[in-house]
Amino acid sequence: MAKEQPHILLVEDEPSIAELLRFTMQGAGFVTSIASDATQARKLIADALPQVVLLDWMLPDSSGLILLSEWRRDARTAHLPIIMLTAKGMEEDKVKGLNEGADDYVTKPFSPKELVARVQALLRRKMPEAGSQALAYGLLSVDTERHTVTVDGAEVALDQAEFKLLRYLVAHPDRIFSRAQLLDKVWGDHTFIEERTVDVHIMRLRKSLGAASGYVQTVRGVGYRLSMEEKS
Numbered sequence: 001m002a003k004e005q006p007h008i009l010l011v012e013d014e015p016s017i018a019e020l021l022r023f024t025m026q027g028a029g030f031v032t033s034i035a036s037d038a039t040q041a042r043k044l045i046a047d048a049l050p051q052v053v054l055l056d057w058m059l060p061d062s063s064g065l066i067l068l069s070e071w072r073r074d075a076r077t078a079h080l081p082i083i084m085l086t087a088k089g090m091e092e093d094k095v096k097g098l099n100e101g102a103d104d105y106v107t108k109p110f111s112p113k114e115l116v117a118r119v120q121a122l123l124r125r126k127m128p129e130a131g132s133q134a135l136a137y138g139l140l141s142v143d144t145e146r147h148t149v150t151v152d153g154a155e156v157a158l159d160q161a162e163f164k165l166l167r168y169l170v171a172h173p174d175r176i177f178s179r180a181q182l183l184d185k186v187w188g189d190h191t192f193i194e195e196r197t198v199d200v201h202i203m204r205l206r207k208s209l210g211a212a213s214g215y216v217q218t219v220r221g222v223g224y225r226l227s228m229e230e231k232s
Contacts, residue, residue: 006051007031011041024112038062057086072101078147101160135170138228139212151212162205169226178223
């Protein structure tokens with residue numbers, strides 16, 4: 001039996017860019033659908049979930065960031081792999097997109113080959129997480145299906161970046177990761193994000209975890225780890 005081709009949803013209102021994306025993705029072996037605005041994208045998502053969404057930041061009837069936020073709040077689409085496409089190049093805009101739950105970020109103009117490589121890398125990174133599972137460590141419990149975290153039985157609110165970071169750390173307790181490794185393993189190869197951004201997410205995560213904040217430890221000169229051991 002032939003292997004089913006992954007389905008890509010392109011949410012892009014500029015016809016020339018949409019057709020370039022369609023041609024590029026189909027040439028790489030992906031089935032593609034195009035939505036020219038947020039309304040059409042919502043309808044297509046309601047009908048069937050794609051494997052990956054390429055989502056433009058600026059749409060005629062809404063912001064791609066608003067659409068991204070909507071999908072991340074819905075349990076059905078909470079883990080849908082999404083790559084943001086935008087002309088915005090400021091680092092704070094990129095960080096904002098990642099904090100809302102984007103899995104990757106590509107700034108226009110982009111290389112079609114690079115975009116294909118990013119889609120393929122995202123699929124490789126996401127597929128092992130397709131199965132639902134609950135992760136636990138000490139006072140922490142991470143429900144990857146419901147996208148919730150509890151500390152000593154009490155649910156805590158995390159943004160998308162904090163949740164991804166904690167999920168990865170809980171899945172690999174007592175292992176030390178450098179900032180570069182966390183950027184690669186948690187968000188992918190985001191070469192445009194400075195490593196100090198990891199420090200900001202770690203600081204926010206600690207504040208959110210309350211009684212379990214001490215689990216997220218700094219290993220001086222190396223990086224971070226999740227551990228219940230006393231710091232040396």
